[in-house]
Amino acid sequence: MSMERLTLVVDIGRxxxxxxxxxxxxxxxxxxxxxxxxxxxxxxxxxxxxxxxPPGARAPEAWKDQVTEVVVDVTDExxxxxxxxxxxxxxxLLVTATPPASPRPFLEQDEATARSFLDGKLFxxxxxxxxxxxxxxxxxxxxxxxxxxxxRPRPGLSMVTATFAALEAISQAxxxxxxxxxxxxxxxxxxDSEMWSFLDDRAREQLRAKVRAAFPARRIxxxxxxxxxxxxxxxxPYVTGTVLEVSGGEPLVSLDL
Ligand SMILES: NC(=O)c1ccc[n+]([C@@H]2O[C@H](COP(=O)([O-])OP(=O)(O)OC[C@H]3O[C@@H](n4cnc5c(N)ncnc54)[C@H](OP(=O)(O)O)[C@@H]3O)[C@@H](O)[C@H]2O)c1
Numbered sequence: 001m002s003m004e005r006l007t008l009v010v011d012i013g014r015x016x017x018x019x020x021x022x023x024x025x026x027x028x029x030x031x032x033x034x035x036x037x038x039x040x041x042x043x044x045x046x047x048x049x050x051x052x053x054p055p056g057a058r059a060p061e062a063w064k065d066q067v068t069e070v071v072v073d074v075t076d077e078x079x080x081x082x083x084x085x086x087x088x089x090x091x092x093l094l095v096t097a098t099p100p101a102s103p104r105p106f107l108e109q110d111e112a113t114a115r116s117f118l119d120g121k122l123f124x125x126x127x128x129x130x131x132x133x134x135x136x137x138x139x140x141x142x143x144x145x146x147x148x149x150x151x152r153p154r155p156g157l158s159m160v161t162a163t164f165a166a167l168e169a170i171s172q173a174x175x176x177x178x179x180x181x182x183x184x185x186x187x188x189x190x191x192d193s194e195m196w197s198f199l200d201d202r203a204r205e206q207l208r209a210k211v212r213a214a215f216p217a218r219r220i221x222x223x224x225x226x227x228x229x230x231x232x233x234x235x236x237p238y239v240t241g242t243v244l245e246v247s248g249g250e251p252l253v254s255l256d257l
Contacts, residue, residue: 016043016231016235017043017044017235018040018043018044018045018091018092018231018234018235019043019044019045020044021045021046021091021092021137021234022045022046022047022048022087022089022090022091022092023037023040023045023046023047023048023090023091023092023093023094023234024047024048024050024084024087024090024092024093024094024132025037025040025047025048025049025050025094025095025096026050026051026072026074026093026094026095026096026097026128027050027051027094027095027096027097027098027145028047028048028049028050028051028094028096029049029050029051029052029053029069030051030193030194030195031096031191031193031194031195031223032096032145032188032191032193032223032226032227033049033051033094033096033097033145034049034061034223035193035222035223035224035225035226035227036094036096036223036226036227036230036231037049037067037227038061038223038224038227039224039227039228039230039231040092040227040230040231040234041066041067043231043234043235045066045091045092046066046068047066047067047068048067048068048070048087048090049067049068049069049070050069050070050071050072050083050097051071051072051097052071052072052073053071054071055069055070055071070083070086070087074095074097074120074124074125074127074128075099075119075120075123075124077123077127080124080127080128080131081127081131083131084128084131084132084135085131087135088135089135089136089137090132090135090136090137090140091136091137091139091140091141091234092136092140092141092142092143092234093128093129093132093136093140093141093142093143094142094143094145094230094234095124095125095128095129095142095143095144095145096145097120097124097125097128098120098121098145099116099117099120099121099124100117101117101157101159101160102117103156103157103160104156105155105156106158109158109159114159117159117160117163118159118162118163118166121163121164121167122163122166122167122170125144125167126170129142129144129174129183133178133181136181138180139237140181140182141181141182141183141184141233141234141240142171142174142178142181142182142183142184143183143184143185143186143230143233143234144167144168144171144183144184144185144186145185145186145187145188145226146164146165146167146168146185146186146187146188146243147160147164147187147188147189148187148188148189148245148247148250148251149161149164150164150165150167150168150187150243151165151187151251152250152251154257164187167185168185168187168243171183171184171185171241171243172241172243175240175241176241179240182233182237182239182240183240183241184233184239184240184241184242184243184244185242185243185244186226186229186230186233186243186244186245186246187243187244187245187246187247188221188225188226188245188246188247189215189221189245189246189247189248189249189250189251190207190211190215190220190221190247190248190250190255191220191221191222191223191225191226192204192208192220192221192222192223193223207220207257208220210255210256210257211248211255214253214254214255215248215249215250215253215255216248216249216252216253217248217249218248219248220248221246221247221248225246226246229244229246232244
């Protein structure tokens with residue numbers, strides 16, 4: 001092997017490891033957050049996983065000796081502050097936690113429900129960033145999570161579109177304000193996570209089949225796809241102010257759900 005090639009291999013290896021780094025995943029008790037927590041653990045990080053459900057109610061994982069499980073509700077800023085005080089120094093934060101969206105036509109929406117989604121998702125994500133950022137070591141990063149509704153509105157999801165678009169915009173503003181700390185957002189497409197567990201097996205298979213037929217990637221997304229993107233954003237030292245879409249091409253097609 002040539003010296004240049006050897007150097008490249010060593011460099012790539014170094015960039016993808018999170019050895020010796022602490023990664024905090026808020027929303028890591030399920031779905032994409034759990035997928036990202038697992039990916040970070042596989043990249044040798046020490047992982048702190050947070051959500052509202054108590055540790056005893058969470059799925060057991062083979063990687064659990066690398067993980068600390070904690071409880072937090074992102075809608076309670078004092079609890080978020082206490083959480084980060086307890087965690088201390090960290091390297092990377094990923095926030096996937098999202099309160100239920102309660103889809104509803106705009107004319108039937110009540111303001112309290114609309115505000116509770118905006119508050120929980122936007123201000124919940126920002127509370128995590130505000131209390132994590134001052135504790136981040138050099139080379140640290142913050143990653144938020146939205147969805148393709150940010151750029152592809154659907155009837156009944158106007159608050160989701162508004163909230164995701166606001167979070168993507170503020171993530172770029174924070175990249176500027178908090179640099180050299182890096183701030184990015186992952187915009188996932190449809191992902192086969194626990195979020196869809198309200199569907200019975202048949203309806204869930206139909207959803208997968210629709211996606212297979214329509215999406216350029218010819219399959220529904222997996223939590224591993226999002227975990228891979230999350231570790232990339234944590235480990236690439238030159239990516240900031242970016243919205244990384246990991247969607248299988250969802251916005252390129254119309255999908256009648
Ligand atoms: N899955 C998809 O197809 C998809 C596609 C695009 C966008 N999205 C968006 O991404 C979000 C996450 O998706 P997912 O598939 O990972 O969903 P999920 O499996 O339902 O996970 C949601 C996570 O958020 C946590 N959470 C919810 N409310 C919280 C709160 N107030 N405080 C702290 N943690 C809270 C939950 O933990 P606890 O229950 O322990 O609190 C859970 O870990 C979705 O809600 C949706 O807005 C999803």
